[in-house]
Amino acid sequence: MKTNQPLWLLVILVTKCLDDAMPSLFVIQGRDQGKRFVLDDPTVTLGRDASNSVQLHDTEVSRRHAEIHREGKGYRLVDLKSSNGTFVNSQETQSLELKTGDRVQIGRTLMLFTGAEEASSAPDIFTGVDIVNQIQQHDGSRIIKSIGQQESTQYLASSVDDSNSSWLSHARSNVQIMYRTALAISHTLDIDQLLHRIMELIFDWVAVDRGVIMLVDEETSELLPRVRRNRQGVRSDDRMMISRTILDYVMGHNEGVLTTNAREDDRWDAGGSIVRLGVREAICVPLQGRYGVVGVIYIDTYTPPGKILQNRVNKRLSEEHLKMMVAIGHQAALAVEDTTYYSAMVQAERLAAIGQTIATLSHHIKNILQGIRGGSFLIEEGLKDNAPDVVGKGWAIVDKNQEKISNLVMDMLSFSKEREPEMVLASLNDVTSDVIELMQSRADECGVILEWHPMEKIPDLLFDVDLLPRAILNVLTNAIDASEEEDKALVKVSTAFDSAEMKIAIVVEDNGPGIPAGDLKEIFTIFKSQKGARGTGLGLPVSQKIMREHNGDVRVDSTIGKGSRFHLEMPAVLAGVTAEKPSAADTFPDS
């Protein structure tokens, strides 16, 4: 049966892209699901013990279970005489060279291996395919029939008169159910929703009374019900009891089973539970995925124990149903696996993002803390030695770091909150001027000349008087930092008002080294600072966010060796006039 390839390929693709093609193991099943281990040492050990490079929290993994050795450009997996063995693509192995996409299973942990990216040796496909003009190439092809997706869908779903052929009728019905299953699993990434759809399909297709889909719990390996459904008229408050005998058989043998009369089926004699529970017909199929059984689908027609002997009910479940259920089970299992791995990937990405955020913020806070400690130390030493100049130096450092932490916190708050600007009527020039005044001492300290060129006669406008100054401040700070190494470091700030277009702009221009084209794309990416340890990577993203909240944007022109010009642009909103929707594409002409 065809697998749900695109999602699976996406998992591999995302896994591959995560760390610049560093070889890695991504845990797709087991307690450590979602973790990704980069194989950056020549030898990587895998095991339960904390001393391993890859520590797996899995009781079925040996303390030192296996090793992966780098061999040239490849990687070899070697089992270290583990108790439960090492498997690659379901085959036990002692030593094997790994290939990208290999599934490594140790204990109950399943990992996907991704090797180092290599240049493809395949021929360039672009050279072998030409899209040609039909007339030029004298191509006589013509369209004789076209069919859209809707028509195709109708064909599979329509009830064509198949009364002449029961075989055709069955075949069409089967194709329909498989088609609908394929549709069901392709439209969701939520496992419960997916299972509900599968169960609905089954109930639409076959007349059963009860059904349940159970999935294997990764922690306990027990089957846990995830979806249950009763046919209308069947009491839904009854506890549904399922024969463990059936479940064990299906899970153990990895086979679907059909029972039409439990008492006559030899396989259930030992348990006898079906008779006790009153099941007359049941189908139970494994959810067989790529890497194992992820659960079961169980459906039955129920007759209470007292009525089993009295009622003569025609068979409602057949081998045909069983075959189809096995197929549906397999399809569903693939979707469950994909959905699970997709969730694991999302979770891993989320954890990685949280980790990166914490690491970046910790780094900045650590630097600020270091500064405060240094300042405090100078104050302490100055007081001890009665040296006011040392105390003064210390206090200046403490003060500066106080400002740094305040800015960091404000930027974090600005970035984390989705908010509507509180529009207040104010003067753009006054607000910009205040920011420049605030930054003057920093500019002086860095040997940067600050020039202020306000446009005259800008009317008072509506904007957030807390947010906009922060947007300007961050861009201005950036400009000062960028130009401070220059001999005649200069930063110009100007304002502009376009009454025809009803737009305003604050332009900050520096004569720093300029931003390489490749870096321009990243300057608004959070935590991607071009300033090394001095930058938080928050300033410009916050400025951009604030401008966008004002229905505007930040535009940058930069020339290497000459400097950069940041345009903070937004619609000019006068008092009593409703702001128009953003139009970032409409910008001021370059000044």
Added chain:
Amino acid sequence: MLTLERDEKTRVCACSRKEFAQGGAVLEGSNCPSTLVESIMPLPCSGSASHTTSGLARRLVLLVDQSVETREVLRTILERRGAQILETSQAREGLELLRTHRPTVTVLDLGAHDADNEEIRDGYADEPDTSLVVLGMAKRYKTQLPSARVVQKPYHFGPLIRTIEALLNESVGGRS
């Protein structure tokens, strides 16, 4: 005359003309401008250390740290305690200063610009005439240097300065 290429903001300042650097370099300067980002600052006249070439050289500390504040704190305190300071924010330039002036103690911040370059790190580790103190954590230094000379951030300045002073004193006491 000492010339430092490539970085015009690395300057020399001294209370008076003094020869203190090795290799025949003479530092010449005037009062230290407060806006200098990097400076080479010999001991103020009020300092207690001897101004002989050898004596000064033994109490010479090179600070390689990206943080202006950290350099200012260390410079202020160490100068008050009779040391002379060479400083830069860049590891590559620091290595040049190290090779030219052979300071007694070198404080290298692993966060300094270029300090992640293996070749440059090797350069610092291979200089026998200086006692290296590393700020930040790198496996190699952890095994190569005594623990007091590998200082993890954030650190307290008191113990760091005591370590630097101890190394300076060891040097005065005859250690190379």
